[in-house]
Amino acid sequence: MNVLIVYCHPSNxxxxxxxxxxxxxxxxxxxxxxxxxxxxxxxxxxxxTESEYLFDSMGDRATYRLSGDIAKEQIKIQTSDAxxxxxxxxxxxxxxxxxxWFQRVMTKDFAYGTDAQMDKLKKASCLVTMADDKxxxxxxxxxxxxxxxxxxxxxxxxxxxxxxxxxxKLASDKLTQQEREALMEEYLKMAFELGENL
Numbered sequence: 001m002n003v004l005i006v007y008c009h010p011s012n013x014x015x016x017x018x019x020x021x022x023x024x025x026x027x028x029x030x031x032x033x034x035x036x037x038x039x040x041x042x043x044x045x046x047x048x049t050e051s052e053y054l055f056d057s058m059g060d061r062a063t064y065r066l067s068g069d070i071a072k073e074q075i076k077i078q079t080s081d082a083x084x085x086x087x088x089x090x091x092x093x094x095x096x097x098x099x100x101w102f103q104r105v106m107t108k109d110f111a112y113g114t115d116a117q118m119d120k121l122k123k124a125s126c127l128v129t130m131a132d133d134k135x136x137x138x139x140x141x142x143x144x145x146x147x148x149x150x151x152x153x154x155x156x157x158x159x160x161x162x163x164x165x166x167x168x169k170l171a172s173d174k175l176t177q178q179e180r181e182a183l184m185e186e187y188l189k190m191a192f193e194l195g196e197n198l
Contacts, residue, residue: 005034007085015129030195046101121159128164
């Protein structure tokens with residue numbers, strides 16, 4: 001498959017970055033092609049401009065235009081069979097830059113509306129790193145909030161198959177350092193397999 005990876009993390013020293021690298025190695029092993037939109041590396045601008053807002057909300061294509069970076073992201077989606085989002089959980093949500101990506105890229109007549117041009121994806125998925133334990137009340141609330149915003153978003157409703165893979169307990173005070181390192185190694189193997197078997 002042709003895979004678009006939308007990656008969002010401010011540090012290349014993070015475990016999320018290692019997870020992304022493991023996933024990419026799995027894609028290569030599985031014979032998949034990929035392209036990556038590394039939002040921080042790209043310097044992606046998360047804030048919608050007035051022109052983009054009016055283009056999207058008013059439908060005035062004669063007066064208002066999308067920015068070039070948005071058109072490029074939409075082309076990447078159109079040439080992909082699957083889109084995979086890799087990011088950390090920040091305050092019950094994805095990082096602000098990824099929120100901005102959704103708000104700016106998923107425009108009317110591309111991702112939704114009666115004249116939507118976006119092709120149906122085979123798959124849309126998330127690889128999410130999380131400090132909390134997803135089985136606790138707080139962790140579960142975080143995941144439910146994420147599902148409400150990600151799975152119900154325009155890109156996920158345009159996919160035949162959707163999934164969220166959560167890599168949790170990364171800052172759990174119930175784990176020793178050795179247990180945490182073993183857990184992370186297991187997670188990297190899982191990410192590799194998710195890429196290989198996509």
